[in-house]
Amino acid sequence: MTGEHQAGPEAVEAPYGSWRSSIDIELVAGSAVSLAEPWLDGDDVYWLEGRPTETGRRTLLRHTPDGVTRELTPAPFHVGNRVHEYGGGSYVVQGGRVIASSFADGRLWALDAEGAHEPRALTPPGSSRYADLRMDPVRPLVYAVREDHDPADDRPTTVRNVLVAVPLDPAEPGDPGLVIVSGPDFVAGPRPSPDGRRLAWLEWDLPDMPWDSTRLRVAEIGGDGTLGEAATVAGGPGISICQPEWGPGGVLHFVSDETGWWNLYAFDGPGGLDDPARNLAPIEAEFGDPAWVFGRSSYGFAPNGGLLAVARSDGRDALLRLDPDDGVTPVETPFTEIEGLRIERAAAVAIGAGPHDGAVVARLDPGTGEPMGILARSLGASLDPGVLPHAESITFSTGDGETARALYFPPTNDRYRGPADERPPLLVLSHGGPTSAASSALSLDRAFFTSRGIAVVDVDYRGSSGYGRPYRDALKGAWGIADVEDCIAAARYLVDRGSVDPDRLAIRGGSAGGYTTLAALAFRPEVFAAGISHYGIADLEIIHLDGHKFESRYDEGLLAPWPEGRQVFRDRSPIHALDRIRAPMLITQGLDDKVVPPSQVDAMEAALHGRGIPHAVLQFAGEGHGFRRAETRRTVYRAELSFLGQVFGFTPADDLEPLTIQGF
Numbered sequence: 001m002t003g004e005h006q007a008g009p010e011a012v013e014a015p016y017g018s019w020r021s022s023i024d025i026e027l028v029a030g031s032a033v034s035l036a037e038p039w040l041d042g043d044d045v046y047w048l049e050g051r052p053t054e055t056g057r058r059t060l061l062r063h064t065p066d067g068v069t070r071e072l073t074p075a076p077f078h079v080g081n082r083v084h085e086y087g088g089g090s091y092v093v094q095g096g097r098v099i100a101s102s103f104a105d106g107r108l109w110a111l112d113a114e115g116a117h118e119p120r121a122l123t124p125p126g127s128s129r130y131a132d133l134r135m136d137p138v139r140p141l142v143y144a145v146r147e148d149h150d151p152a153d154d155r156p157t158t159v160r161n162v163l164v165a166v167p168l169d170p171a172e173p174g175d176p177g178l179v180i181v182s183g184p185d186f187v188a189g190p191r192p193s194p195d196g197r198r199l200a201w202l203e204w205d206l207p208d209m210p211w212d213s214t215r216l217r218v219a220e221i222g223g224d225g226t227l228g229e230a231a232t233v234a235g236g237p238g239i240s241i242c243q244p245e246w247g248p249g250g251v252l253h254f255v256s257d258e259t260g261w262w263n264l265y266a267f268d269g270p271g272g273l274d275d276p277a278r279n280l281a282p283i284e285a286e287f288g289d290p291a292w293v294f295g296r297s298s299y300g301f302a303p304n305g306g307l308l309a310v311a312r313s314d315g316r317d318a319l320l321r322l323d324p325d326d327g328v329t330p331v332e333t334p335f336t337e338i339e340g341l342r343i344e345r346a347a348a349v350a351i352g353a354g355p356h357d358g359a360v361v362a363r364l365d366p367g368t369g370e371p372m373g374i375l376a377r378s379l380g381a382s383l384d385p386g387v388l389p390h391a392e393s394i395t396f397s398t399g400d401g402e403t404a405r406a407l408y409f410p411p412t413n414d415r416y417r418g419p420a421d422e423r424p425p426l427l428v429l430s431h432g433g434p435t436s437a438a439s440s441a442l443s444l445d446r447a448f449f450t451s452r453g454i455a456v457v458d459v460d461y462r463g464s465s466g467y468g469r470p471y472r473d474a475l476k477g478a479w480g481i482a483d484v485e486d487c488i489a490a491a492r493y494l495v496d497r498g499s500v501d502p503d504r505l506a507i508r509g510g511s512a513g514g515y516t517t518l519a520a521l522a523f524r525p526e527v528f529a530a531g532i533s534h535y536g537i538a539d540l541e542i543i544h545l546d547g548h549k550f551e552s553r554y555d556e557g558l559l560a561p562w563p564e565g566r567q568v569f570r571d572r573s574p575i576h577a578l579d580r581i582r583a584p585m586l587i588t589q590g591l592d593d594k595v596v597p598p599s600q601v602d603a604m605e606a607a608l609h610g611r612g613i614p615h616a617v618l619q620f621a622g623e624g625h626g627f628r629r630a631e632t633r634r635t636v637y638r639a640e641l642s643f644l645g646q647v648f649g650f651t652p653a654d655d656l657e658p659l660t661i662q663g664f
Helices: 025-031 444-450 467-474 482-496 512-523 542-547 555-559 566-571 597-613 630-648
Strands: 034-041 046-050 057-063 069-072 091-094 096-100 108-112 129-134 141-148 159-166 180-182 186-192 198-205 215-220 229-236 241-246 252-256 264-265 299-301 305-311 316-323 325-333 337-344 345-354 357-362 369-375 392-397 403-409 428-431 453-458 505-510 530-534 586-592 617-620
Touching: 025 444, 025 630, 034 091, 034 345, 034 357, 046 091, 046 345, 046 357, 046 369, 091 129, 096 129, 108 392, 129 186, 159 186, 186 241, 198 357, 215 530, 229 252, 229 264, 229 345, 241 299, 299 337, 305 337, 316 337, 316 597, 337 369, 345 403, 345 444, 369 482, 392 482, 403 482, 428 482, 428 512, 444 453, 453 482, 505 512, 505 630, 512 530, 530 630, 542 555, 542 566, 586 597, 586 630, 597 617
Parallel strands: 428 453, 428 505, 505 530, 530 586, 586 617
Antiparallel strands: 034 046, 046 057, 057 069, 091 096, 096 108, 129 141, 141 159, 159 180, 186 198, 198 215, 215 229, 241 252, 252 264, 299 305, 305 316, 316 325, 337 345, 345 357, 357 369, 392 403, 403 453
């Protein structure tokens, strides 16, 4: 059957879930580093490396033409920011000058590219945060999004987002920067033109998110650094603009979803909305993605006058070459996930990952896009290909006569086969966002389960990105309904074709995916036999009332206007339907979470205990919204494997201390 496990000729028969795997807990917990935000400065390549063994600290690395990679920010410096709470665009390099944002204090710091001098603070201490950095090509300034918080009152209504120009060589130390754009609820993407005469940026207002409606603005930069009268050149109600960039000749490019797909445009004219931009590749593919973080980059300008661009369709990324004369040409690469594409003169770099390879920092030919070498790897050691799962793209019918999508990963370990009379348990993954998407690249997380004999299906439920705006908007007003229906439909599709055990279905997710998990268990209790929620949302009212500014009205689009739709928030909150849950649950939560209050976990634990529902709750001090510490992740994976083994009746091969499941 398509997508089923093919065991090796000397495979040992063993129950699903009990297979011994080389994808061990130490590997998934801390051996892999994260790679992000690549940058080019002449012949030098920079990127950020996140290290789970250092409590998730991200450090800045520089690779020079002599083949040496040096760390510019030794511990405890953590490159990052919390603008919008999710950060991004945390550093910039130009002409050997390096400016980085410090996660610890929110300030901008000037770093020495040679590592000979200590970092020098550019901005003053306080409660401001800086992101989306870009240097002026002619003035000693760095442009940034600055987010100002009131230490005494951090309600969303008191947070202020502005664009600022920060002097690189201030007359007085600790200059917070000149405010050049204020007024909109949000600003992003300050991009000076190559000649330094104009600045482009994005802005939008509540209740919109940047993937709903944004405006692309352009203004002349005055001699004193202030901006002249601004013009809107693209965007508006119902149109999402992202990733503005100026081409080498001074032509403004950007990504717009006005066709229903995030396509790439060039704006040549001096006018505003009456002077429309050109769609450079009008295809049903996404050249952009939801701007949860700053500094995303999916295209760059090739030296021959064309572009290289990353486009996503059917759940995978592809690198395309856009030539003025030859049109759109696919580029062969080993990658199915590509991000952070950067091109500067005779160099190109991106972070890529494939189905059986972890993420890498890859050099590309700037003209053709062809891979030229690997500068860094997220995994230090090669993996046994016999335990790496192969994705099967599946589509299936779901609620309202719609079609949903997922990637199915059967149990894969060439040393084992399951009993002929047994079908594997299934772990349904509900991703976060909820605008995110299932990744087609190697995931140690998925391989951890599939290599032990547990099938996994990663669901791109309605609302996921990469399938055009109508699919993304299909979750509006239907959060907690459409996503749940699609996760259930994926599981039932695999049950109906005989791939998995109908009595051993589990659902698992984090953040918004944790909400989908909790909603499935509470509102459709007949489907899943177990659930795992990582920092999942249980009480939608609390999230709305206590949330941060960026997402303060996001849920209104997904649920109903507030306050008139308050009953919808309540009706779709799993916290009020815990009496319907009957499946055993594992719940994990960071005690420093600023997105999902830990108090929700206490309420769930009390309710499950009172009803005698088997459950285990793990809470972690020092962890926020997402687990970054290796020791935390180690504990969580051990708990998950023990939990599934106890609930589904298999004995893991790993040396585990059994998880205590209350009421089991």
